[in-house]
Each structure stands twice: as C-alpha cells, then as structure tokens.
Amino acid sequence: MTHYRFADRMIHAPASFIDELFRVSGEPGVISFAGGLPDAALIDVEGIARAVAAVMEEEGRCALQYSTTDGYRPLREYIAARYRRRLGIPAEADDIQIVNGSQQCLDLMAKIFLNPGDVVGMERPGYLGAIEAFSLYEPEICTVPLDEEGPDLQAFAAMVRDRAPKFFYGIPNSQNPSGITYPEAARREIARLLDGTGTLFYEDDAFGDLFFDGRPREPVKKYLPEGAVLSGSFSKIVAPGMRIGWILAPQPVLRQFNAAKQAADLHSNFFCQVVLHRYLSGTDLDAHVRRVAGIYGERCRTMCDIIDDLLPPGTARTTPEGGMFLMVFLPPGVSSMDVFREGVRQGVAVLPGVPFYAGGGGEETIRLNFSNADETSIAEGMERLARVVRGLA
Amino acid sequence: MTHYRFADRMIHAPASFIDELFRVSGEPGVISFAGGLPDAALIDVEGIARAVAAVMEEEGRCALQYSTTDGYRPLREYIAARYRRRLGIPAEADDIQIVNGSQQCLDLMAKIFLNPGDVVGMERPGYLGAIEAFSLYEPEICTVPLDEEGPDLQAFAAMVRDRAPKFFYGIPNSQNPSGITYPEAARREIARLLDGTGTLFYEDDAFGDLFFDGRPREPVKKYLPEGAVLSGSFSKIVAPGMRIGWILAPQPVLRQFNAAKQAADLHSNFFCQVVLHRYLSGTDLDAHVRRVAGIYGERCRTMCDIIDDLLPPGTARTTPEGGMFLMVFLPPGVSSMDVFREGVRQGVAVLPGVPFYAGGGGEETIRLNFSNADETSIAEGMERLARVVRGLA
Missing domain, CATH: 3.90.1150.10 (Aspartate Aminotransferase, domain 1)
Structure with a gap:
C-alpha cells in the first residue's frame, strides 16, 4: 500500500x-x-474550416512548431485593436498575454499575487471556477453581496479599507452565476474606491460581447488603467474547444504573469492561435x-x-x-x-x-x-x- | 505610481x-x-492536414465545443495501448490525463505535492524547465550528480533516506541537458531504493521515442508501478505547436492531478486532441x-x-x-x-x-x-x- x-x-x-x-x-x-x-x-464551423485549411496550406509547418510564451503577435494585435475600437481602451499587443481560456488567468493571477492567508475579494454569489482556482493558493476569500445595483459599495469600501485584499475579482458584464450587469455608476465608484489603494480590480469579461442589445459597456479598466487587469476569451464568441483567452494588464503585472505562464506550460496551443487569427481576419466578428x-x-x-x-x-x-x-x-x-x-x-x-x-x-x-x-x-x-x-x- | x-x-x-x-x-x-x-x-504536415480536414468535415462542431478535464478518451486509449505494446506497461485510458505538453505536468506535480520547504530531488545537471516550474512552489531542490552511469546511486540512496523528498524528478532517456541515458541496472536499483519510502519517482519521458537504434528502454515506472508517475509528450514526435502531452499515474495521484488541472485551465485544447487522434489513427507513428x-x-x-x-x-x-x-x-x-x-x-x-x-x-x-x-x-x-x-x- x-x-x-x-x-x-x-x-x-x-x-x-x-x-x-x-x-x-x-x-x-x-x-x-x-x-x-x-x-x-x-x-x-464552415468559416473555421476555411481558416484551418488556409493555415495548413500556407503556414502549417510554422503553426505546428514551438512558439513564444506571450502568444501569436498578430492575434494580440487583433485583440488590442478591438479594445481600442470597441471600448476606447488604448491597448497594444505588448499589453496582452495569450492563455488557455480565461480560466488560466484565474490560476496565474492567484499564483503571482497570493501568499497563503492573503485576502481576495469576490462577489457573493461569485464564479465557482474562480473560487476553485483561488482556493488552491489558500487565501482568505472575502465576499461582497451582489445585486442588480452591482456589488454593495459600502461593504466593498469597508473591505478594501479594512482587509486590503490583493485584488477584487468581479464579472461586471452578465455575471456568472447571477446574470447581473453592474450599472455604470458602480463601475466608476469601484475605480474611485480602489485608486491608489494597492488593491487591484481583476475584471473578468467573458460575456461582454453577448449583450442582447449589442451595446458594449465600459469596463472598470477604462477608469483605472494601472489598477485593473482585464481578461477575455474567445470561448463564448468563437469556439471553446480551442481554449484561447487573454489578459490585458499593466506592464509590471504582465511581466510576472508571463514568467508564471512560461513555467506553467511554455505557451498556449500555437496552432489554434494561428487558425483563430486567420479566421478573425476573414470574418465580421461583431x-x-x-x-x-x-x-x-x-x-x-x-x-x-x-x-x-x-x-x-x-x-x-x-x-x-x-x-x-x-x-x-x-x-x-x-x-x-x-x-x-x-x-x-x-x-x-x-x-x-x-x-x-x-x-x-x-x-x-x-x-x-x-x-x-x-x-x-x-x-x-x-x-x-x-x-x-x-x-x- | x-x-x-x-x-x-x-x-x-x-x-x-x-x-x-x-x-x-x-x-x-x-x-x-x-x-x-x-x-x-x-x-x-501533409498527414496532419488530412486529419484536420477530416475532423472539420465530420466532427468539427463537437471538436470545437468544451470537453472534459481528463482529455479525449480515444486519444487516451491510443496512448495506453501504445504503452502496453511498446513497453509492456499495463496502462488503461483511465490511468492517463491529457495536459498542455509535458511542461504542464511539472507545474501540476509541484502543485499537488509541494509545500514550501519540501524537498524535491533532481539530477545535476537537471532540466531547466523543471527547476523553473518547481521553484515557484518554494521547495528545497536537492540534487544528485548524473554521469553516464546514471544518477550517483549512493548519493541518491542517502538523499531518499535522510531528506525524504516528496519526489525525485528525472529523465532516464536521453536527458535534457546532458543527453545521458540511465543504464538498465540503475533503473532497477532506483525502483528498489524508492519502493515503500513515500518518495515518488517522477519520470519525464519526452525523448524515449527518439533512440537512434529504435529500441525502447524499460521505464523505471515498470519496476515501480504504484511509486512512479510517467509523463510523455507528442511535441517531439508529432508537433510541438499542438501542446499535447500526458501523465500516466496511480489513481490517487491522478485524482489530485485532475482537480489541479481543472482549476488550472479546465481542459487542454480539445480541437487538437481530436485532430491528433485522427492523425495517429491513420499513420504509422513508429x-x-x-x-x-x-x-x-x-x-x-x-x-x-x-x-x-x-x-x-x-x-x-x-x-x-x-x-x-x-x-x-x-x-x-x-x-x-x-x-x-x-x-x-x-x-x-x-x-x-x-x-x-x-x-x-x-x-x-x-x-x-x-x-x-x-x-x-x-x-x-x-x-x-x-x-x-x-x-x-
């Protein structure tokens, strides 16, 4: 035994x-x-099949070789350009790291920020996948009640002041599990409350493209450029099976994130990064x-x-x-x-x-x-x- | 600032x-x-292109959806069957977990086994990617000199006895960086020394298919079924850009490994798992x-x-x-x-x-x-x- x-x-x-x-x-x-x-x-499927065929025909050998940890540059340029156009965020390719779906951001953000016993803030109810990923780093998870007005801002302010969480993790757009979207005033107030505190806002935006009225909402990141990281994913808007997501983060955070990503799995599936970029280049994603x-x-x-x-x-x-x-x-x-x-x-x-x-x-x-x-x-x-x-x- | x-x-x-x-x-x-x-x-590239085209034609929609954490079952069956045939190891699909290249095994093995300060054994010189991955879990890395006779067995025995490492990480086949292959006697002796000690042998076999004489070498895992985990990868034998590797481990280890994998990124790129299996089904990999x-x-x-x-x-x-x-x-x-x-x-x-x-x-x-x-x-x-x-x- x-x-x-x-x-x-x-x-x-x-x-x-x-x-x-x-x-x-x-x-x-x-x-x-x-x-x-x-x-x-x-x-x-038809559009992706065309992209796959073109990649195999024209650059298959390169797409099947090892690549760099940060991710396929043209794909990062596409993501950055879309942030600039859709949300008015001044993102560049160098501000973005490719990951295996936004779930990997949860693991790597916890890895680079959390000592055992550190405080992490979350919404209550909060995303189960985040609770699971964070828990393995043994933080104290503190929660703030969430309702249709967004997180309870009084409780939020008290937590930031009294417990100084390393970051507050939230999903302002169509939250999982509640489906709640923070009102714009709540986003501005969260940015104001966090500014200069050393508590980051970790903004998970898996659903921001899926507003029924087609209108994008301004991310907290826009009001707090150096104090927020913003993660996104192609899983809900192109195809989950490729497992391609990303994080947009300030340079000092991105450097640590990149080191952790390299140690975790060298780089994300390069073949699918190239295919995805080819697909996006020939389709109207919006x-x-x-x-x-x-x-x-x-x-x-x-x-x-x-x-x-x-x-x-x-x-x-x-x-x-x-x-x-x-x-x-x-x-x-x-x-x-x-x-x-x-x-x-x-x-x-x-x-x-x-x-x-x-x-x-x-x-x-x-x-x-x-x-x-x-x-x-x-x-x-x-x-x-x-x-x-x-x-x- | x-x-x-x-x-x-x-x-x-x-x-x-x-x-x-x-x-x-x-x-x-x-x-x-x-x-x-x-x-x-x-x-x-041509063989993979045919497999990709067939997958997109016949099962593209399914291959692009989310899947389970353990990995595509037919691919795991292929890997298990190859272990049975090539190495005489009685592996089954349920003993195998798919990961993002064998680098991810390094991260997840460290995650499930290492408390800060725990001892990990390695060869000296040892694989840099492993040193980097393990270091983030703050272990004490103890090394055993490696030469053409394999690890120094006296030093190995002393380390296991005196320091009780959680696991010893080694690459018995064509080691990185040295290119050294452990002689068979060293493999048997390592298994004997570890048996019943609570120190696992973590056997990284990224290169076992690449012996110049085409003859497979018996893994330590064969002599230590419950006390060893064996990791492998398609990166060196099919294509690195797909980032598909695996671990073969005893059930209690696999359960923890699976939980850590799920928290890390839900599952590995499913599209490439399906493509890879299709490719392997129609090719003579040997x-x-x-x-x-x-x-x-x-x-x-x-x-x-x-x-x-x-x-x-x-x-x-x-x-x-x-x-x-x-x-x-x-x-x-x-x-x-x-x-x-x-x-x-x-x-x-x-x-x-x-x-x-x-x-x-x-x-x-x-x-x-x-x-x-x-x-x-x-x-x-x-x-x-x-x-x-x-x-x-």
Whole structure:
C-alpha cells in the first residue's frame, strides 16, 4: 500500500460535487439548464474550416512548431485593436498575454499575487471556477453581496479599507452565476474606491460581447488603467474547444504573469492561435456575436416569461441584459438541492447555487443556463421545473 | 505610481537570462545550437492536414465545443495501448490525463505535492524547465550528480533516506541537458531504493521515442508501478505547436492531478486532441519516429566527430543514444559564458550549462542541440565553435 504525501493546499481542492451534478444532468431524457456551454450549433464551423485549411496550406509547418510564451503577435494585435475600437481602451499587443481560456488567468493571477492567508475579494454569489482556482493558493476569500445595483459599495469600501485584499475579482458584464450587469455608476465608484489603494480590480469579461442589445459597456479598466487587469476569451464568441483567452494588464503585472505562464506550460496551443487569427481576419466578428447574442436574448426572455408565469409566488429572479445565465431565488423554505434531485427525476436539471457562495449561503438559489437549449427545450424544461418547485413549495 | 504586491513565490521566478540568450541566438547569420526545438522540416504536415480536414468535415462542431478535464478518451486509449505494446506497461485510458505538453505536468506535480520547504530531488545537471516550474512552489531542490552511469546511486540512496523528498524528478532517456541515458541496472536499483519510502519517482519521458537504434528502454515506472508517475509528450514526435502531452499515474495521484488541472485551465485544447487522434489513427507513428530518430542520430554523430577532431585537448562530451542534446565539458578554465559571448560574435550560439545546475556549478559546461540544424549547418557551426574554444583555451 503506497502512501502519497500530497501538499496541504490540496485539502482546499474542490469537492467532486459539481462533476457529479453534471454527470447526472447528462442522463438521457433530462433537459439540462445546469451546464455552462455556449450553443455549439452557433459555432461558425464552415468559416473555421476555411481558416484551418488556409493555415495548413500556407503556414502549417510554422503553426505546428514551438512558439513564444506571450502568444501569436498578430492575434494580440487583433485583440488590442478591438479594445481600442470597441471600448476606447488604448491597448497594444505588448499589453496582452495569450492563455488557455480565461480560466488560466484565474490560476496565474492567484499564483503571482497570493501568499497563503492573503485576502481576495469576490462577489457573493461569485464564479465557482474562480473560487476553485483561488482556493488552491489558500487565501482568505472575502465576499461582497451582489445585486442588480452591482456589488454593495459600502461593504466593498469597508473591505478594501479594512482587509486590503490583493485584488477584487468581479464579472461586471452578465455575471456568472447571477446574470447581473453592474450599472455604470458602480463601475466608476469601484475605480474611485480602489485608486491608489494597492488593491487591484481583476475584471473578468467573458460575456461582454453577448449583450442582447449589442451595446458594449465600459469596463472598470477604462477608469483605472494601472489598477485593473482585464481578461477575455474567445470561448463564448468563437469556439471553446480551442481554449484561447487573454489578459490585458499593466506592464509590471504582465511581466510576472508571463514568467508564471512560461513555467506553467511554455505557451498556449500555437496552432489554434494561428487558425483563430486567420479566421478573425476573414470574418465580421461583431456581426457574428450580434447574431449569437440575439438568439441568447430570445431564449432568456422565454425562460424569464415562464418563471414569471408558472413558478409559485415568492419566487424571484434576476433580469439579465446579456450572457448565458440567470439566477432564480426559490420561495422561502424550498431547498435547491431538493429541486435538483426531484428535477432530475422529472427530467430537468438545474445547478444549485450553494457552491457559488464562498463562505456559505445560497441554499434557496439556482443557476439556469439559457444558451445551450433551443426554445422548445426551454419551454418543456421550464414547465417541468415549475411542476417540481410547485410540488416542493 | 501604482504599487503591485506580488506573492513571495515570485521572488523565485526565473531570471530572464535564458530569454535573453535565445533572443541573441536568433540573430541573422548565427547558427544556433542553443535552442531545444525539434526540426519542423520533419513534421508530417501533409498527414496532419488530412486529419484536420477530416475532423472539420465530420466532427468539427463537437471538436470545437468544451470537453472534459481528463482529455479525449480515444486519444487516451491510443496512448495506453501504445504503452502496453511498446513497453509492456499495463496502462488503461483511465490511468492517463491529457495536459498542455509535458511542461504542464511539472507545474501540476509541484502543485499537488509541494509545500514550501519540501524537498524535491533532481539530477545535476537537471532540466531547466523543471527547476523553473518547481521553484515557484518554494521547495528545497536537492540534487544528485548524473554521469553516464546514471544518477550517483549512493548519493541518491542517502538523499531518499535522510531528506525524504516528496519526489525525485528525472529523465532516464536521453536527458535534457546532458543527453545521458540511465543504464538498465540503475533503473532497477532506483525502483528498489524508492519502493515503500513515500518518495515518488517522477519520470519525464519526452525523448524515449527518439533512440537512434529504435529500441525502447524499460521505464523505471515498470519496476515501480504504484511509486512512479510517467509523463510523455507528442511535441517531439508529432508537433510541438499542438501542446499535447500526458501523465500516466496511480489513481490517487491522478485524482489530485485532475482537480489541479481543472482549476488550472479546465481542459487542454480539445480541437487538437481530436485532430491528433485522427492523425495517429491513420499513420504509422513508429515508422515516423524511427525516421526522425535516424536523422537526429546522424546529426549527433557529425557533431560528436567534430568535437573529437577539432576541440582542444581537455574537452570532453557525453555520448547520446538518442534525444536532441549533448553536453560538452570545456577544458579547465574556459568559461561557458565567454564561449557564448565570443560564439555569437563569430556566428555560433550555444547554451551555457549554468542554469541547469540547481544550487550552482556547471560554469565549464555547454548544452548543444543537434535536432534543429542540418548537416551543413552543423559542420559550419561546429567549426566556428572549435575556433572560439581554441581561442579561449
């Protein structure tokens, strides 16, 4: 019997709870709103196939060789130019590092900033993937309540003043899990509160392209150029399977981030970086994401309407302006774990909100994903869910 | 002026020394033996192009969606079957986790095993990428001298007994930087010494397919099934730009490794995993690597012959049986940094061995890469190097 002496940090490793949920959600006959996938039917497979063929024809050998840690320069130039044009942020290619989807930013930001016991700020509820990634660096995670007005600014100011977190991690655009978008005033106030404190704003913008009205929102980074890092991803707007994301950060942060990235895996998949750049050069990304966001918006409205019509009194929900998720607050006394278990029996899977509440809470919340089911499935699945909740209320 | 409060571990981040060397090595007119690239001219671009086209045609949508953390099952089955057939190791798909090249194994193994101050064993000289990856977890790196007989077994036994390292990291096949291959007796003895101690053997096998004689060597893992993990990579045998490697590990280790991988980046590039599997299904990988290894073998012999003929007395070198590197021991008093600087002036770049010696030493050693220059360049570059060393001796 071999004894394995794991590091203490692995005690903080996420339980397999979520994996188990996803497994159950995938059973035949179950309509799942539990996952977090974009709709694969909306991926521009033909356009990407053309780009792949052109790369293999013209520069396959180079695209298949090792490359540099920072990432394919033309791709970083594309990302920087898009920031300048869409959001008025003065980004250059040299301000950007390519990573394996924005999940890798979570790991590397934690790695370069967190000593064990350091304080990290987050929204409550907050993104589960971030809680999992940060936890392995053994910080103290402090949370600020999030509602439709954004993070509670009084609690936010007190946390920054009293606990001096290394950074506050937030998703101002169509947050995961809540679907909440910070109002503009909250963004400006957050920048004002952080300026000069030494607490960075770590702004995760996985969903900023998916506003149903097609209008970009100004990032906090714009008001706090040296005190914020901004991460993005092609997973929700082109294709998740390529695992290509990026971070835009001030130079001193980027240098440490680059060293950590090099030690972690030398560089991100170079072949897909070249393919992605080729694809983006020949496509109208803005038009593509407008179409995808439009479809997600219809699905979201269908889901919201059924919640309002069929769920029992005492139910509440968020009102997403974009993204892929909304959050339901069940009537008092209705447990999300009961809804999950009974839902699977009746053919609908939802994600209990508990794991999104670092430090506890959220027992009466569920997260619903509206991007990866068509209108018919949403109608049928939500009727099942309504039956389940009425049965438990 | 914004003040950034980085984690203490970043003090251990690698200096930019190596990046600087590589930059200089890439200047026009310089023949470089400093890098570590396989020869891109030997990548089967046509075969990969066919696989890519077939994947896009038949399963593009699925290959571009999110996937599971463990990796594409058919690819893991291929790897497991190859272990069974080539090396007689009873591996199954469920014993394997896909990663971003074997560099990511270094990061994740350190992450799941090392508390600050823990002892890690390594060869001296040892792989620089491993030193860099491990250092960010703040271990004490203890080294055992490596020569053509393998690691010094007396020192190895003493380290295991007195310091109880969490794991010993080694490259038994064509080690980087030395090119040394452990004799079989050393492998058996290492397994015997580690059995039941709680010190794992972390066996990095990036080069095991590249023996010039085409004969596989038995891994330590074979003699120590529960006490060793074995990492591999397609970077040197198919294409580095895809960044696909793997780890074969006992189940308790694999579970922690999988949790760390999920937190690090969810999963490796799924598109390339599917493409790679499609390519491997339609190609004779053994024949391909025999051809590549044969060519590298000729280049290695050319390089060795010139060293023996033209370098001044007092020079010594290793005798690789495979891989991509050999090590030169300069005549006493000749500094590798002087050889590097004067070499670049005279149009040849080498890598000083110093950064491979954790804890110091190696000032009179250089690493030479023979995989990424053709015979003509090797002849010309080695003549330049001989002139440089003779001038300094």
